[in-house]
Amino acid sequence: xxxxxxxxxxxxxxxxxxxxxxxxxxxxxxxxxxxxxxxxxxxxxxxxxxxxxxxxxxxxxxxxxxxxxxxxxxxxxxxxxxxxxxxxxxxxxxxxxxxxxxxxxxxxxxxxxxxxxxxxxxxxxxxxxxxxxxxxxxxxxxxxxxxxxxxxxxxxxxxxxxxxxxxxxxxxxxxxxxxxxxxxxxxxxxxxxxxxxxxxxxxxxxxxxxxxxxxxxxxxxxxxxxxxxxxxxxxxxxxxxxxxxxxxxxxxxxxxxxxxxxxxxxxxxxxxxxxxxxxxxxxxxxxxxxxxxxxxxxxxxxxxxxxxxxxxxxxxxxxxxxxxxxxxxxxxxxxxxxxxxxxxxxxxxxxxxxxxxxxxxxxxxxxxxxxxxxxxxxxxxxxxxxxxxxxxxxxxxxxxxxxxxxxxxxxxxxxxxxxxxxxxxxxxxxxxxxxxxxxxxxxxxxxxxxxxxxxxxxxxxx
Amino acid sequence: xxxxxxxxxxxxxxxxxxxxxxxxxxxxxxxxxxxxxxxxxxxxxxxxxxxxxxxxxxxxxxxxxxxxxxxxxxxxxxxxxxxxxxxxxxxxxxxxxxxxxxxxxxxxxxxxxxxxxxxxxxxxxxxxxxxxxxxxxxxxxxxxxxxxxxxxxxxxxxxxxxxxxxxxxxxxxxxxxxxxxxxxxxxxxxxxxxxxxxxxxxxxxxxxxxxxxxxxxxxxxxxxxxxxxxxxxxxxxxxxxxxxxxxxxxxxxxxxxxxxxxxxxxxxxxxxxxxxxxxxxxxxxxxxxxxxxxxxxxxxxxxxxxxxxxxxxxxxxxxxxxxxxxxxxxxxxxxxxxxxxxxxxxxxxxxxxxxxxxxxxxxxxxxxxxxxxxxxxxxxxxxxxxxxxxxxxxxxxxxxxxxxxxxxxxxxxxxxxxxxxxxxxxxxxxxxxxxxxxxxxxxxxxxxxxxxxxxxxxxxxxxxxxxxxxxxxxxxxxxxxxxxxxxxxxxxxxxxx
Numbered sequence: 001x002x003x004x005x006x007x008x009x010x011x012x013x014x015x016x017x018x019x020x021x022x023x024x025x026x027x028x029x030x031x032x033x034x035x036x037x038x039x040x041x042x043x044x045x046x047x048x049x050x051x052x053x054x055x056x057x058x059x060x061x062x063x064x065x066x067x068x069x070x071x072x073x074x075x076x077x078x079x080x081x082x083x084x085x086x087x088x089x090x091x092x093x094x095x096x097x098x099x100x101x102x103x104x105x106x107x108x109x110x111x112x113x114x115x116x117x118x119x120x121x122x123x124x125x126x127x128x129x130x131x132x133x134x135x136x137x138x139x140x141x142x143x144x145x146x147x148x149x150x151x152x153x154x155x156x157x158x159x160x161x162x163x164x165x166x167x168x169x170x171x172x173x174x175x176x177x178x179x180x181x182x183x184x185x186x187x188x189x190x191x192x193x194x195x196x197x198x199x200x201x202x203x204x205x206x207x208x209x210x211x212x213x214x215x216x217x218x219x220x221x222x223x224x225x226x227x228x229x230x231x232x233x234x235x236x237x238x239x240x241x242x243x244x245x246x247x248x249x250x251x252x253x254x255x256x257x258x259x260x261x262x263x264x265x266x267x268x269x270x271x272x273x274x275x276x277x278x279x280x281x282x283x284x285x286x287x288x289x290x291x292x293x294x295x296x297x298x299x300x301x302x303x304x305x306x307x308x309x310x311x312x313x314x315x316x317x318x319x320x321x322x323x324x325x326x327x328x329x330x331x332x333x334x335x336x337x338x339x340x341x342x343x344x345x346x347x348x349x350x351x352x353x354x355x356x357x358x359x360x361x362x363x364x365x366x367x368x369x370x371x372x373x374x375x376x377x378x379x380x381x382x383x384x385x386x387x388x389x390x391x392x393x394x395x396x397x398x399x400x401x402x403x404x405x406x407x408x409x410x411x412x413x414x415x416x417x418x419x420x421x422x423x424x425x426x427x428x429x430x431x432x433x434x435x436x437x438x439x440x441x442x443x444x445x446x447x448x449x450x451x452x453x454x455x456x457x458x459x460x461x462x
Numbered sequence: 463x464x465x466x467x468x469x470x471x472x473x474x475x476x477x478x479x480x481x482x483x484x485x486x487x488x489x490x491x492x493x494x495x496x497x498x499x500x501x502x503x504x505x506x507x508x509x510x511x512x513x514x515x516x517x518x519x520x521x522x523x524x525x526x527x528x529x530x531x532x533x534x535x536x537x538x539x540x541x542x543x544x545x546x547x548x549x550x551x552x553x554x555x556x557x558x559x560x561x562x563x564x565x566x567x568x569x570x571x572x573x574x575x576x577x578x579x580x581x582x583x584x585x586x587x588x589x590x591x592x593x594x595x596x597x598x599x600x601x602x603x604x605x606x607x608x609x610x611x612x613x614x615x616x617x618x619x620x621x622x623x624x625x626x627x628x629x630x631x632x633x634x635x636x637x638x639x640x641x642x643x644x645x646x647x648x649x650x651x652x653x654x655x656x657x658x659x660x661x662x663x664x665x666x667x668x669x670x671x672x673x674x675x676x677x678x679x680x681x682x683x684x685x686x687x688x689x690x691x692x693x694x695x696x697x698x699x700x701x702x703x704x705x706x707x708x709x710x711x712x713x714x715x716x717x718x719x720x721x722x723x724x725x726x727x728x729x730x731x732x733x734x735x736x737x738x739x740x741x742x743x744x745x746x747x748x749x750x751x752x753x754x755x756x757x758x759x760x761x762x763x764x765x766x767x768x769x770x771x772x773x774x775x776x777x778x779x780x781x782x783x784x785x786x787x788x789x790x791x792x793x794x795x796x797x798x799x800x801x802x803x804x805x806x807x808x809x810x811x812x813x814x815x816x817x818x819x820x821x822x823x824x825x826x827x828x829x830x831x832x833x834x835x836x837x838x839x840x841x842x843x844x845x846x847x848x849x850x851x852x853x854x855x856x857x858x859x860x861x862x863x864x865x866x867x868x869x870x871x872x873x874x875x876x877x878x879x880x881x882x883x884x885x886x887x888x889x890x891x892x893x894x895x896x897x898x899x900x901x902x903x904x905x906x907x908x909x910x911x912x913x914x915x916x917x918x919x920x921x922x923x924x925x926x927x928x929x930x931x932x933x934x935x936x937x938x939x940x941x942x943x944x945x946x947x948x949x950x951x952x953x954x955x956x957x958x959x
Contacts, residue, residue: 048934049562052742056562060934061554062526062539062829068518079518083541096519103595105603107513135536135554135561146565157745159933189745196744264617264656340508340516340622341671375748376869380880380957381898383661388878388900388956390871392748411869411876411902413956436935457956458902460876461751 015131015166016043018178024067024090025170031091034071034098036113037172040298040337042066043085044165045131046439049138052157054146056139070338071097072113075106079338111325116175119302122287122295125181130206131164133184137206138162145188145215152219155191160184162206163438169300177300183292183438184209189393190222194462195406197221198373198393200243202434202443204292221372221394228406228462231397237368237424238454239361239398244391245351245446246433247374248416251387253282253346256308256316257334258323267385267417268314275312278423280449282309284318284334284346290432291348291443296333303333308346320344351446354426361425361450363401369410369454370396370403385417390460411458422452473499473631473641476525479548480633483527486552488635492529492559494572495552496634498786499525499543500828503591508622509602512610515620517599524828529555533569534562539829572809573819575789577637582783584644585776586678590625591645593679598623601682605651608691613699617661618654622672623647623682624927628827630786638788646779646939647681648674648927651691653698662701662897664694664882668720669865674925674939675777697883700895707860707884707899709955714859714887715901716852716948719916721881722841723924723944724865729905730762730769731839731940733874734796734804735822736811738834746933748872751905752802754815762802763909766844769797770943771804773821773837778941779925780837782824787832789821796839800910808834826936833932838923840943844915849946852916854890860954861885861892862899870905878902878956901954908949916945 025039043065050058065085071078071094078100080093141160149156166180184206188199199217201210240248252267260266268276286303287293297303299321307315319327320335323344334344362370377389390409397404427447437443473480476499487495504520526539529552536559538551590598602621609619626646633639650672652665667673667685675681717725733750737743740754752760773780773791784790787809796804806822807815811834823832846852853861867880884899885892903911921943929938 046934050933051565052744053567053740055565055567056534057742058537058831059535059558059562060537060539060831061558062537062934063541064524064539064829065541077514077517079516081518081520083522083524085541093521096521100517100519100595104514104517104599107515109513135558136564139561139564143565155741155744157741159745161933187745191741191744198745263654265654265661338516338518340506340510375872378867378869380867380900381661383656383659386957388867388869388880390869390876392872409871409876411871411878413878413900436933439934458876458878460871460873461904462873462875 015180021166021168021178024085024087025168027087028069028090028094029170029172032071032094032098034073034101036072037094038070038113039170040068041085041168042165044163046163047138048159048161049142050159051142051146054150054156056142059135061135067093068337069093069097071101073101075108075110076101076104077107077110078104109326111322113171113173114299114301114321114331116173117302119177119296122293123289125204125293127182127205130162130182130184130204133162133206141186141211144211148215149190149219152223154219154222157189157191158187160186169298171300175300177296179294181292181294185434185438186211186214188214188218190218192222192226194227195222195225196393197225198243200433202432225394225406228408231407233410233456233459235453235455237365238451239365239368239370240449240451241372242431242433242446242448243373244371245449246444247377248419249349249351249444249446251416252385253308253349256318256346257344258317258319258327258329259344261317262323262327265382267383272314274314276314277309277312277417277420279312280309280420280423280426281311281352283307283350284348285350286348288348288350288445291445292438294441297335298337299335301331301333306332318344318346347442349444353428353430353447355428356425358427358448361427361448362398364425364450365398365401368398370398380413385415386413387416388413408462409460410456412455413457414455419451419454423449424452425450476543476631479543479545480631482545483548483552484633484635486549487527487529487556490553490556492531492556494530494635495527496632497525497527498828499631501629502827503627504624506624507599507602508620509606510620511618512606522827526828527552527555528831529559530570531556531559532563534559534566535570536562537831570810571813573812573817575809575819577634577788579639580783581641583642584676586645587680588678590647590679591627601687605687605691608688609651609653609695612692613695616653616695616698617656621651623649624672632786632788634788640784640788642783644676644782645678646674646676647679648672649682649685649687651687651694653695655698655702657702660702662698664698665864666690666694668924671928674779674927676779676781677777701883701897704895704897707896707955711955712951712953714856714948714950715952715954716856716859716861716946718863719920719922719944719946720924721862721865722947723942724868726769726839726841726942726944727926727940728868728870729874729877730796731836734806735834736805736807739805740811740814747931751873751875756802758803760802761800762797762906763800764912765800766915767797767800767909767912768842770840770842771796771806771820771837772840775838775923775941775943778838778923779927779939780941785821785823786825787823789819792820794820806834806836824938826938830934830936833936835938836940838941838943841915843918843921843945846914846916849916849920852914852946852948853887853892856887856890856948859887860899861887875904877905898957899954900956901952902956903952911950911952912947913950914948920945
């Protein structure tokens with residue numbers, strides 16, 4: 001077969017297509033003499049136009065491909081990966097994994113490859129006009145941000161990105177799953193002499209990406225973010241923009257897995273059915289048409305919609321085939337591409353909306369802090385969900401329901417679960433906060449939140 | 463899949479394709495272009511709780527073309543190594559550059575560099591790709607077993623290695639032709655304990671998944687993972703019932719070498735990146751308090767603090783002969799006797815300051831654009847003797863060892879770090895173990911409070927194989943020489959116990 005990306009069978013202008021990927025997967029399966037073999041294929045074109053100082057300074061388009069073969073001999077398992085996604089490359093990877101599987105010791109915990117299961121239908125995630133977006137299209141979008149920023153005597157930094165990707169999973173047990181998808185994202189930091197502000201938008205359809213909305217939001221917020229004042233660190237009531245809420249949801253949801261409970265590092269370990277937060281509902285919904293839907297995981301297993309937290313009560317966990325087997329649980333279809341660091345995770349998380357407008361959330365605060373975005377957040381204590389990080393790009397004091405003035409950025413050291421325990425209000429509008437999650441096949445849709453208490457433990461100089 | 467390393471000049475067919483790509487770029491109107499072919503072979507293995515949890519061999523080959531057209535930059539890349547694809551990718555890089563010019567205010571300018579023809583390979587005593595897989599795996603299995611035998615109640619034990627080899631060919635329209643092969647080995651063990659609402663981890667020889675160096679398998683053997691496994695296991699269990707770190711007070715802190723290394727990485731290495739200082743990372747990683755107007759005048763730390771930028775340090779993950787712009791390896795000062803005096807630079811950023819590049823541009827494989835990355839940014843040894851000498855010289859304080867948590871603001875002022883373990887210092891001795899130690903500060907104040915750095919005998923070139931930067935994201939390999947160091951009047955214990 002000729003090279004996939006150069007001349008493969010095409011279902012669209014840019015996709016290799018299901019037929020071509022199926023043929024490559026079949027070749028790899030045929031080349032393997034292992035007892036069980038699994039093939040994961042991914043091809044993508046990823047384009048990112050990056051601007052800073054209100055001009056484009058980095059601008060990239062890359063075609064990428066990755067094949068990963070998992071070979072199984074009894075309880076012996078090995079992987080081999082390549083980005084040579086043609087017949088020769090796939091066959092070599094299959095033989096390499098098979099040879100390695102002969103030499104590795106048995107893993108008594110390995111449950112075998114999962115049996116094939118029917119893949120449910122899901123909303124389409126592929127938009128051809130995103131796939132065919134040109135460098136000039138992205139540059140014009142960047143211009144739509146840089147020009148109005150300059151007009152307001154501001155600078156701008158950020159990016160405009162488009163992604164077209166197809167993933168496929170095949171196994172010697174008969175699994176076959178194929179899914180094409182697209183994504184686009186714009187990020188903007190508007191920069192003044194003494195203050196910055198942030199906005200982000202994402203959409204599977206580049207034509208529907210609200211570039212102007214992101215630019216206008218960041219510029220307007222930046223104009224009122226200048227000359228931040230000192231505010232003493234301490235415990236404050238807060239309103240968090242969706243960009244900040246996304247960070248909380250990301251940290252907490254990654255611990256809502258069977259594996260995290262098994263390893264004793266999950267904040268809901270032993271607490272399923274108990275109240276663990278305030279009145280929030282968190283679901284993993286791979287069929288959300290406003291996210292980046294995908295109906296199967298990277299083992300080719302159907303992904304189930306899972307309620308993780310229901311009105312503050314821990315309800316469910318997500319599993320891949322291996323942890324489900326070990327924990328005698330149902331496989332919910334949440335395996336990531338095989339890796340030792342994060343093999344299973346909720347990938348399409350949604351924090352359900354409430355009934356408050358953003359203005360109502362701020363308007364209810366007598367004295368508190370509005371946070372636009374967090375920066376460089378890291379675990380301090382995983383089990384207690386304590387995270388440290390900074391605020392950035394638009395932090396304001398709220399007094400009597402109105403933004404009083406910008407304040408210098410804080411360091412926080414806060415249990416994220418405890419923070420949600422003090423949920424006082426939930427925004428009614430959800431934002432798809434991408435932050436380059438699309439390239440990992442993930443999405444988060446979250447509202448703004450009003451929380452009773454957040455521990456700002458330090459401050460910086462700006 | 464694995465073989466002994468290819469000869470660094472063994473990019474025969476790729477060299478011809480690269481020249482063809484450069485011709486195409488020039489024909490399409492590029493005023494400058496370069497092409498990099500990168501082949502990367504990696505093997506990762508992880509043993510968890512006594513069984514081989516994961517072994518993955520990666521074989522990657524592709525190329526990327528960088529071009530300037532109409533005074534602006536473009537980049538395109540592909541894993542399809544054919545003549546037709548070389549033409550397509552080169553033409554696309556020029557098309558992307560012309561699109562970039564839509565917002566151009568300042569035309570791209572490059573500091574001059576002499577184009578060279580060269581080959582280089584990093585030295586390896588024991589080629590990890592040439593030895594048997596069984597021998598590599600045996601080390602992990604024995605180390606993991608030693609932890610579990612010592613402390614059967616540990617929840618999770620892990621032992622891991624990575625062997626990594628990258629061969630790359632750089633060709634430029636200015637005439638450069640540089641082939642390099644770099645081999646790295648990394649390894650780690652970790653023990654995780656759970657009980658009574660606590661979860662603790664100890665890892666060795668450092669944190670962050672693994673410690674890595676530009677060495678062969680001799681790097682994995684030098685640490686005596688098996689011999690250290692019982693101690694790590696004991697410490698992980700002991701931490702469950704250890705006294706919490708004293709809360710929110712100011713005291714003297716001594717940092718281990720592997721923690722000082724990360725402090726250097728975050729609070730010096732990143733802020734001396736000139737792209738950050740010039741604003742081109744503003745939206746993501748952030749900017750820097752070390753702005754160009756402070757070069758040569760800002761007091762970064764005490765006179766005990768001197769830091770080098772050195773891409774020639776043997777064994778460092780930032781060691782090479784030429785960077786990914788064809789600029790030769792170099793050494794110089796970032797901080798001299800406490801004064802900020804030097805940046806990490808690229809050809810373009812150096813030109814903005816009227817300087818020559820010191821060669822710090824590196825890309826994460828063929829599909830990504832070269833960025834300014836730390837080479838080896840190192841705290842130079844002082845005269846405080848051994849760690850034992852430094853502790854003996856300290857009346858009261860806390861010794862903190864091996865990173866657990868790290869965070870710093872987007873101008874690199876306010877940081878907060880946590881370590882896996884600590885010990886109180888009383889009367890010049892390590893006394894009680896403490897759990898969940900953290901410390902926080904403002905970078906120039908913190909380094910200004912450094913009054914002692916241990917001597918040469920404690921200095922080691924640590925490796926950070928997981929430094930994130932850029933959009934699309936890239937993972938960089940950076941080196942940091944460091945020795946234990948002492949800091950006065952540090953705020954510790956910023957965590958509600």
